[in-house]
Amino acid sequence: MAPTPDSKMSNEKYRHLYVVIEHEEGNLLxxxxxxxxxxxxxxxxxxxxxxxxxKVVAVLLGSEMRSQCDKLISYGADAVIYAExxxxxxxxxxxxxxxxxxxANDKDCSNKISARYSEEFKRPxxxxxxxxxxGRHLSATVLAELESGLASDINKLVIDDIELKHEHxxxxxxxxxxxxxxxxxxxxxxxxxxxxLCLDNRHPNNxxxxxxxxxxxxxxxxxPIESDNNRKGVIVDFKVTLNTDDLSIKILNRxxxxxxxxxxxxxxIVSFGRGINESPEENIALIDSLKRELGAExxxxxxxxxxxxxxxxxxxxxYITPERVIGTSGRKVAPTLYIxxxxxxxxxxxAGMKESEFVIAINPDTDSPIxxxxxxxxxxxxxxxxxxxxxxxxQQKAMVEVRN
Amino acid sequence: MESSRLKISVIIKLEPDFSEGNVSYNSDGxxxxxxxxxxxxxxxxxxxxxxxxxxVMHGADVSVxxxxxxxxxxxxxxxxxxxxxxxLHLYSDRIFAGADTLATAEVLRTxxxxxxxxEKSDIVFSGHRASDGETGQTGPQTAWKLGYPFxxxxxxxxxxxxxxxxxxxxxxxxxxxxxxxxxxxxxxxIFITIHPxxxxxxxxxxxxxxxxxxQKEARDRxxxxxxxxxxxxxxxxxxxxxxxxxxxxxxxxxxxxxxPRAKTSRMAEIxxxxxxxxxxxxxxxxxxxxxxxxx
Numbered sequence: 001m002a003p004t005p006d007s008k009m010s011n012e013k014y015r016h017l018y019v020v021i022e023h024e025e026g027n028l029l030x031x032x033x034x035x036x037x038x039x040x041x042x043x044x045x046x047x048x049x050x051x052x053x054x055k056v057v058a059v060l061l062g063s064e065m066r067s068q069c070d071k072l073i074s075y076g077a078d079a080v081i082y083a084e085x086x087x088x089x090x091x092x093x094x095x096x097x098x099x100x101x102x103x104a105n106d107k108d109c110s111n112k113i114s115a116r117y118s119e120e121f122k123r124p125x126x127x128x129x130x131x132x133x134x135g136r137h138l139s140a141t142v143l144a145e146l147e148s149g150l151a152s153d154i155n156k157l158v159i160d161d162i163e164l165k166h167e168h169x170x171x172x173x174x175x176x177x178x179x180x181x182x183x184x185x186x187x188x189x190x191x192x193x194x195x196x197l198c199l200d201n202r203h204p205n206n207x208x209x210x211x212x213x214x215x216x217x218x219x220x221x222x223x224p225i226e227s228d229n230n231r232k233g234v235i236v237d238f239k240v241t242l243n244t245d246d247l248s249i250k251i252l253n254r255x256x257x258x259x260x261x262x263x264x265x266x267x268x269i270v271s272f273g274r275g276i277n278e279s280p281e282e283n284i285a286l287i288d289s290l291k292r293e294l295g296a297e298x299x300x301x302x303x304x305x306x307x308x309x310x311x312x313x314x315x316x317x318x319y320i321t322p323e324r325v326i327g328t329s330g331r332k333v334a335p336t337l338y339i340x341x342x343x344x345x346x347x348x349x350x351a352g353m354k355e356s357e358f359v360i361a362i363n364p365d366t367d368s369p370i371x372x373x374x375x376x377x378x379x380x381x382x383x384x385x386x387x388x389x390x391x392x393x394x395q396q397k398a399m400v401e402v403r404n
Numbered sequence: 405m406e407s408s409r410l411k412i413s414v415i416i417k418l419e420p421d422f423s424e425g426n427v428s429y430n431s432d433g434x435x436x437x438x439x440x441x442x443x444x445x446x447x448x449x450x451x452x453x454x455x456x457x458x459x460v461m462h463g464a465d466v467s468v469x470x471x472x473x474x475x476x477x478x479x480x481x482x483x484x485x486x487x488x489x490x491x492l493h494l495y496s497d498r499i500f501a502g503a504d505t506l507a508t509a510e511v512l513r514t515x516x517x518x519x520x521x522x523e524k525s526d527i528v529f530s531g532h533r534a535s536d537g538e539t540g541q542t543g544p545q546t547a548w549k550l551g552y553p554f555x556x557x558x559x560x561x562x563x564x565x566x567x568x569x570x571x572x573x574x575x576x577x578x579x580x581x582x583x584x585x586x587x588x589x590x591x592x593x594i595f596i597t598i599h600p601x602x603x604x605x606x607x608x609x610x611x612x613x614x615x616x617x618x619q620k621e622a623r624d625r626x627x628x629x630x631x632x633x634x635x636x637x638x639x640x641x642x643x644x645x646x647x648x649x650x651x652x653x654x655x656x657x658x659x660x661x662x663x664p665r666a667k668t669s670r671m672a673e674i675x676x677x678x679x680x681x682x683x684x685x686x687x688x689x690x691x692x693x694x695x696x697x698x699x
Contacts, residue, residue: 024578031579093544094553132579133540137556140541144509144548149654152539164658168650186663188435188538195659206646210654219579249553252571253587259577267694274429294694306422306535307446322600329538337693347663354669358693360686362677371672376686380677388680392687400691 013122014211015053015110017043018081020100020138021060021072022130025090028068031130032058033075033224035217039128040076040225042159050179053114054125055079061099063089066235073233076225079113080233085240087247090254091134094246097141103238104146104212112236124212126181131216139216149198151215153328155347156184162197171203181213186328188302190346218328220351259331261323263297268337271299271326271353272319275342275363275382280309284316286386287341293393299326299333301349327352342382345370362386408565410464413516413525414455414487415546418472418479419445419535435536442475444482447531450598452486454529454561456622457604459488460614462565464526467519469493471500471511474635481629488622491519492629497637499649507652509545514643515636516550527563527570528552528595540597547595555588557599568592575599 017039021032039056046054055078060069062084069080083099103109104123111118123146129139131153143150162180165172183196198213263269270291276283291298298319305325311317326333327349338356342363343349350373353359361374362385371377378385420435421427421443428439444452455466466489470476473496480492495511503511516525528550533540540556547554560573569591576584606612625632638645646652675682 024584029579029581093555097548130579133557133576136540137544137554140505140544141548141554144506144545147506147654149504149506150541151655152541162658166656168653169656182658188536191663193661193663194657195661196655197658198655201651203651206651208646246553249588249590251586251588255585257583257585259583268690294690303422308422308427310423337690359670360690361672364677366674371674373669374672375670376675376689377672378675378677378683378686385677385683388677388683389687392680392684393690395684396687396691400695 013120014125015117015121016055016057016113016124017126017128018057018059018104018124018212019077019128020130020135020142021058022091022132022135023060023062023065026062026065026068028071029130029219031132031135031217031219032072033227034219034222035128035130036072036076037224038157038217038222042157046159046179053116055113057081057113057124059100059103061085061088061096063087069235070229071227073231074227074229076231078233079236081109081236081238083238083240085242087242088240090251091138092249092251093137093141094249095242096138097145098243098246099238099240100138100142101145102241104142106238109236109238113234122211125179127212127214129214129216131218136216139214143214146212148210148212148214151183151185151196151198153218154183154185154215155218155221155328156193157215158182158184166199168203168206169199169201171205175202181215183213183215186348190302190327190348218351220328220332259323261297263299263331263333263335266295266297267335268294268296268339269299269326269333269335269353269356270294270296270339270341271301271343272304272341273301273343273349274303274308275344277309278383281311281313281316283342283382284311284319285313286382286390287319288316289390290339290341290386290393293390293397294337296339298324299331300324301343301346302327302329305330340370340374341386343370344368345373410458410462410527410563410565411520411523411525412455412458412464412466413519413528414451414466414468414483414489415512415516415528415530415543416448416451416468416470416479416483417445417531417534418442418470418476419448422535442478444479445531445535447533447535447598447600448479448483449486450600450602451529451531452483453604454596454598454602455487455489456615456618458527458561458563460606460611460618462563465490465520467491467493467525469495469512469515469519471495471503471508471515477629477633477635480633481626484629484632485622485626488618488625489632492633493519494633494635495641496635499638499645502650502653503648504653504655505539505541505545506654507648507650508542509549510647510652511641511643512542512546513549514641516546518636518641524593526568526592528593530595530597532557532597532600543595543597550595552593552595553590554595554597555590556597558596559599559602561596563592570594572596575601
């Protein structure tokens with residue numbers, strides 16, 4: 001398709017895709033390479049279809065991290081804007097928000113990335129953040145500062161031209177929006193996908209430009225590209241100016257702690273979902289027995305973390321905490337054995353357990369999506385299956401002990 | 405000294421009640437909103453408890469606000485019962501409907517500025533995220549619009565009222581790899597979202613007595629919550645109608661669809677749960693798998 005001749009369009013003040021890089025004490029987190037991979041794929045398409053001059057730009061704030069810029073380039077960035085300052089060693093929302101917003105508004109940076117747009121550049125066209133807690137908060141404050149739209153927890157992205165009628169955006173008229181980022185967001189149930197768009201208001205009574213089109217991206221969803229040390233890119237040093245008032249926020253102490261729930265040191269994980277609902281207390285007691293039989297740790301699905309049941313036994317209710325959620329809104333696990341009890345297999349849950357070596361699902365419904373994600377599907381109610389399975393496991397153990 | 409008394413504000417949300425007997429799901433697993441009751445969201449409840457903690461520890465005036473339909477005043481009442489608020493704000497206007505997080509934040513920051521007779525709040529609390537929307541954006545965006553430094557994932561806090569300094573402890577999960585616990589000092593005012601694992605503790609006898617006194621006062625007040633309630637429309641709140649509701653929302657929901665099933669990644673062997681021989685074979689497989697790895 002030929003490039004669209006739309007240089008007079010208002011959104012042409014907005015160029016490039018900026019990816020905000022997240023690090024922890026100078027270590028780049030895996031999500032950065034996933035974001036860059038998806039940015040690369042999207043902009044490769046964009047470069048062919050619209051303009052070869054718009055770039056994937058990594059934005060890195062830190063202290064003594066300049067040597068890491070090359071790594072970002074090898075993973076797909078065309079350019080890195082690097083802000084070096086000892087005060088940026090650790091993430092602080094206020095300072096980071098200000099520096100990133102300055103960078104987003106900075107013409108000189110854009111000029112060094114692509115001189116062609118130096119005159120009209122106002123801000124990035126698109127912006128990506130990580131959808132972990134730090135990135136979710138940062139994206140919210142940056143976009144509040146830039147007064148534009150933000151979609152959170154995205155797991156699919158498409159750039160396309162869109163025609164739509166909207167009461168507020170277009171006063172009900174059919175209008176075309178070029179180069180629009182379609183941001184797909186799974187809802188909390190994991191079964192519905194909402195596509196969110198960030199669009200300029202073209203309503204004559206309320207005209208307003210909303211750029212960048214920004215989103216936060218769920219870690220673990222997108223694939224990085226293969227790193228290539230021969231990839232060429234520009235590194236742009238951004239001179240940071242900090243407000244001394246902002247530095248009155250002091251990090252006094254920082255320590256790394258292991259989560260009290262340690263999935264990594266267990267070979268088996270037993271997880272449960274809404275399938276326990278007929279008699280939650282008794283069913284969780286069954287899961288607790290299975291857990292003890294296997295020396296396993298216990299996980300839950302996201303809906304369970306909303307504490308839907310009244311469970312009197314405090315030991316069992318301890319399983320119903322957000323820290324135990326397996327999936328995109330919780331932990332990612334890869335045990336030798338994963339047993340999904342009464343879990344239907346919403347996409348978000350699957351993302352958290354699909355790396356498990358062997359998966360067994362117990363579910364009465366052979367149509368539930370978990371069937372496609374397991375190695376053994378035991379068709380049945382957990383109330384019926386678990387007592388038999390636990391008993392058989394005990395007998396197996398007894399036989400092993402006799403043999404030994 | 406009265407002027408140094410802390411001014412605490414809380415923003416809360418009426419959310420679907422996900423508890424057993426109240427929540428209703430459609431057969432496809434999605435939430436049946438028409439059949440599901442609404443309550444004060446659990447994260448909002450935790451934020452309300454944090455406000456009471458500040459009140460017990462330091463003495464404070466507490467205001468609670470929410471944007472929502474008229475029925476959201478129930479959430480305000482439930483919050484008052486938890487935090488013994490002196491003032492309840494409901495921002496309710498049909499033009500607020502359909503707002504995204506930025507347009508919601510515009511209403512909330514305008515409302516917070518009207519709390520405490522227009523005096524600045526020292527600390528604003530909000531929940532970690534809503535149980536239904538789950539974006540976690542409204543808190544930080546409201547903070548930014550207020551011009552308050554934002555601290556998320558807070559599991560503990562204390563205030564040095566005299567020097568107007570707060571100390572907050574944050575629990576930051578690093579992408580499921582490990583957690584970081586961070587202790588921060590910041591001058592007031594600040595905006596805090598409270599982590600769901602937060603548990604207020606009252607260690608001394610006088611703190612506990614004060615806590616019980618506030619609880620009793622909260623019960624009395626919540627029984628007459630309408631006496632504390634102020635309802636604002638867009639006009640009485642004084643917001644620019646172009647910055648709220650759908651007209652003030654940069655984002656729109658373009659499409660809602662069912663998530664298509666992913667490609668089959670494993671070939672499942674299907675076993676009848678009633679077939680004991682097959683269950684025995686599974687038990688043997690499990691035992692072997694775990695045992696072999698142990699050697």
